[in-house]
Amino acid sequence: MKLLEILNQHAEKRGLSFLIAGGHAVNVYVTGRQTGDLDLVVPAGEKEAWRGLILALAYSLHFEHESFLQFRPPEIGLWPLDLILVDEATFEVLKREAVSADFGDEKNYLAVSPKHLIAMKCHAAKQPGRDDRLKDIRDIVELAKYVQIDPHSGEFASLCRKYGNDELLEKIRSVS
Numbered sequence: 001m002k003l004l005e006i007l008n009q010h011a012e013k014r015g016l017s018f019l020i021a022g023g024h025a026v027n028v029y030v031t032g033r034q035t036g037d038l039d040l041v042v043p044a045g046e047k048e049a050w051r052g053l054i055l056a057l058a059y060s061l062h063f064e065h066e067s068f069l070q071f072r073p074p075e076i077g078l079w080p081l082d083l084i085l086v087d088e089a090t091f092e093v094l095k096r097e098a099v100s101a102d103f104g105d106e107k108n109y110l111a112v113s114p115k116h117l118i119a120m121k122c123h124a125a126k127q128p129g130r131d132d133r134l135k136d137i138r139d140i141v142e143l144a145k146y147v148q149i150d151p152h153s154g155e156f157a158s159l160c161r162k163y164g165n166d167e168l169l170e171k172i173r174s175v176s
Helices: 002-014 022-029 044-056 088-097 114-125 133-146 154-163 166-175
Strands: 019-021 038-043 060-065 068-072 081-086 099-102 108-111
Touching (some): 002 038, 002 044, 019 022, 019 088, 022 099, 022 108, 022 133, 038 088, 044 060, 044 068, 044 081, 081 088, 114 133, 114 154, 154 166
Parallel strands (some): 019 108, 038 081
Antiparallel strands (some): 019 038, 060 068, 068 081
16 A cells, blocks of 8 residues: 555654554454545644645645544545544554554554454444444444454443444444
């Protein structure tokens, strides 16, 4: 994935950190998941440096929220890019439990752990008007199988309720 290699080179020069999340991270644990963008988790304190880096690569800012930025690619065929902003303490927890993964170039990158991906997917799936809710639910079910957490267990219910809600928990249980 050429974009990842380019981002990594620029991030290293600027001392910026990132973890791979979203569909690309799901594919580290579950095969066959298609995705249409690249999701990176970055420390919120690096937001402006990341914005500058991505804009310098000719991407355009599509949408901004306090917890994420979405960028459109400069040309068709390149990945759209989403930055998920988290506080430094959360980033350190995610990084400590991240998994080294091969994304097709000479370097391995850190991908968010499957349990943290479940939490992130639960948070995303509970958002009103979420277009990818069904995809999030499928990802959660597959990741739960991967980490051997029964969606009908108390452990899973606690995780889902903490980051999602009861409605989401019931939908997940109905498809698992």
